[in-house]
Amino acid sequence: MQLTVWTYEGPPHVGAMRIATAMKGLHYVLHAPQGDTYADLLFTMIERRDARPPVTYTTFQARDLGGDTAELFKTAAREAYERFKPEAMIVGASCTAELIQDDPGGLARALALPIPVIALDLPSYQKKENWGASETFYQLVRTFAPKVEGAAPRTPGERPRCNILGPTALGFRHRDDVAEVKRLLSRLGVDVNVTAPLEATPSDLARLADADVNVVLYAEIADVAARWLERTHGQKTIRTVPIGHNATREFITEIAALTGVDPAAVLDDANARLPWWSRSVDSNYLTGKRVFIFGDATHAIAAARVASEELGFEVVGLGSYAREFGREVRAAAEKLGLTALITDDYLAVEQAISELQPELVLGTQMERHIAKRLGIGCAVISAPAHVQDYPARYSPQMGFEGANVLFDTWVHPLVMGLEEHLLAMFREDFEFNDAAGASHLASVHPSAPQGTPEVTASEIVWSKEAEAELTKIPFFVRGKARRNAERFAAEHGLALIQLETLYDAKSHFAR
């Protein structure tokens, strides 16, 4: 048993729901008790979808157990077919149904529905949401895009074609990433054959073989399927994720090389503003900002690169909840001289953040809450995310426009460079008192962080003068100054923090 407070991922059948909800013409019949229908709200509320997910739950109850749960499943599947008339159906069990072993696949086959029915085997007690999504997508791809002996090869000279694999429902900015990547590809002169699972039908999947290259945007979802396509249809795979300016250029170069098109015009995009924004003098103050990064593997690895190479931050922590991609994350961390934090224990992440005291946290909604509590700026870079991270505006993470978005959203929680100087200059003015936060810092509470009692040595006392001096320090660094002074005092065996101690600590911890 694993003691869990908050989870980064849902159970694997929620992953299957993300595939079913992303696609069209596919229906999911899930053997599950009534409470499991909560999963609908992830899509209708968090992602604001205007239709229910295409999922039918059997919602068996205790009184059905040991009797007619199998019959219940068959009725639900038959009724779902009649009502929704899908092109294909996936069937499976949630954690509870897995224990009662009704064999949804066999039951569905016995109904002899006139459509393909794919049985999913998603072990709930071992696996999690992303694995479930990946496995579901893989099973669908296998079923609908089998090897066809003697299939006509692509004619040479034809315009190059690729598939875009990985975007799902409830994905972090998947909608906009797909649009951005499609724009890049069309400027390159590469046609998009199928995008899947988002917006694809089962019959679209049947056309997957008809492309030269598979572009894997999110390895968590599509890597397994892409490997299978590689083996079965001899297609090439692009795994470079175009998040950040440099990675986008590499992505373009790579796809151009594979498809034989000229990348020159696309590489120099007039709208790629990140490099100049980052080099401009106001960005000087970004240098060495300490940033902690946590998320799924795709976004965490990409964010670490962008943060260090393209914004000049110092990455002080990097981690992921995606154990399946632990190796990749560890490698990325090593490059930065760090040890990756691979865990799905929220408390471990919180501890790491409060110990490292970064100036910026790039994470999931969980880290957003941690950062808020600790009074640290934060931007969300990965699922799981809340409703506010599914914005109405176009806000991709990928491509050149995505890099622009990253610059804006990551710098936003920090104090602007010029403004930082002004704050220092006018810090004794009444406008800069505790209650007046910087106008753009809505998410950062101006009071001292309350969530870090573990660093406060309770026996240390502050002198009146030191305490008064502390109030003159701008609020957004005051918490840090207080902690540093107390740490300094503790390390030096000082029971009283005097005015001098405060400045000794400042010079001690100055970087």
Place this chain on the structure above:
Amino acid sequence: MTPAAPSAGCESEALPVLRERGQREVFCGLTGIVWLHRKIQDAFFLVIGSRTCAHLIQSAAGVMVFAEPRFATAIMEERDLAGLADANEELDRVVDRLLERRPDIKLLFLVGSCPSEVIKLDLSRAAQRLSVKHQPNVRVLNYSGSGIETTFTQGEDACLAALVPEAPSAGDDSLPSLLVVGALPDIVEDQFRRLFAELGIGAVDFFPPRRAGAIPAIGPNTCVLLAQPFLGDTARALEERGAKRLPALFPFGAEGTTEWLKAAADAWGIPEMEFRRVVAPHRERAKRALSRHKETLAGLSVFFFPDSQLEPPLARFLAEELGMRPIEIGTPYLNRDLLSEELKRLPPGAVLSEGQHAERQLDRCRAARPDLVVCGLGLANPLEAEGLTTKWSIELVFSPVHGFDQAGDLAALFARPFARRAVLKV
């Protein structure tokens, strides 16, 4: 899943009841942890379940991410399923670790889930064992919040029923006391406390208590006033302890609150004149607050999807005090006994439905085109997209809605969707 024909209930004047089986679009009883842990401030809720259970609570709790909330899930893994002895050992280990980390916990609930029940993990024995082990610091109790046994608010019922045996006994000779049952926001409790004091009703206790150590004594001189309609098991457990339940309307709206208080006043022999004198100003204030919303809501039809069992009292409130017209009043479970007063007051023409076949109910709802649909979070946006106006039912459970001073707020919850529609020009 045969559609049951509407069948007449026991009372001749009762509404027809449509009983259905099929997909139920409702939460399970684990959801109650979201508000119960706020109420009992030194209790911890440990779900013995799966990743699904953990994910459900977190999704229902929405943005309320506390550093370390007073609830958690012991997620069962493959090896726990292999042998039950292991599962028990694992559970003990998890509880040890938890209590070590959280010395502030005085009461620990082991909450059963579908998986723990299907593998027949005996949580009542585990609770006994752990209670002995951790006494006197921590009391360990258990209840089921599983989706195969409980729907949404029934989790609170199961929790409170498990708490009843913890109450000390009040003997035959003890003074009469009033026990208000059902988790209410503190502010509402305090309002009721003041009203009861003004009425001269002495010794008022609330259940659940705010602290585990403050469980009121129960005995033959305890009068129980239910604040929520879904507390059937709790009521039964209290009655078994000798307590007497005062049948009443539930305290929603000016009328509901008046009659609810009246039930207690009558039991205490408070003269009618005195009751009116005390209640009148509060009741008037509630009515004033309602009148504004009545302008918006009168004459509009409303369709309830089953959710919390609050549906029949709320339908009564909307019909009587705001002039709305209930079309279908869906409830996950119809407790005729506890709702006896309410059912008499439901307007003719409405259909009561118990249980659910989500697709057929949606068909009925679309056909009826009600002015307002009260439904769960999974259905609200899809129905809005179809042009219907909706109210999330979960707010009715999470917000303070009981009593005179919340009557206007309760009405506002139903009026707000219309106010929004009226201002939006997009």
